Amino acid sequence: MPKLFQIPGERLSVNQWFGAEENDRTYVNWSGSTDSMKRVITAVGNMNTVPTNLQLERSGSAYLFVYDGLISDQYSGEGKTYNAYHHADAPTITIQSVNANYSEYVSYGINSISVNQAGLSEAMEADGVNATQMLITLRFPQRSTTTATATYEMLMTVSR
Structure with missing residues (x-):
């Protein structure tokens, strides 16, 4: 039968994190966040083909x-x-006047x-407006995309 060695010292409960006793906690809760696994979008497919005018x-x-939906x-x-539409956390596209x-x-x-086009042209003519912007x-979900690359915005000038 093998010999068992005993190491002198205090017993440490395995039901808590190391250092938790100093903070009077039985567990440690980390509330930070990290972008290390988030997507860093470098290209957004045909978005550059939307006319600016x-x-x-x-x-x-x-x-x-x-x-x-193509991204790099x-x-x-x-x-x-x-x-991106073939995977979770696909982007959404919106347009606002x-x-x-x-x-x-x-x-x-x-x-x-x-x-x-016809409805907007008539409404702008009725208001005496020659151009407006959209x-x-x-937008990609920020839970899976870095903040710096999660949103792409562009202004489109619409003229009659």
């Missing part, structure tokens, strides 16, 4: 932009992209934005 057409057709980050590999009077003429879905935002 949109000349409205009174033809009645809507301007439609569909975001392709540290997980995609050098020079490669992947479709800077002038609240024109909000009813813009809409958005999961990966698309739309401008009712704020387009592509």
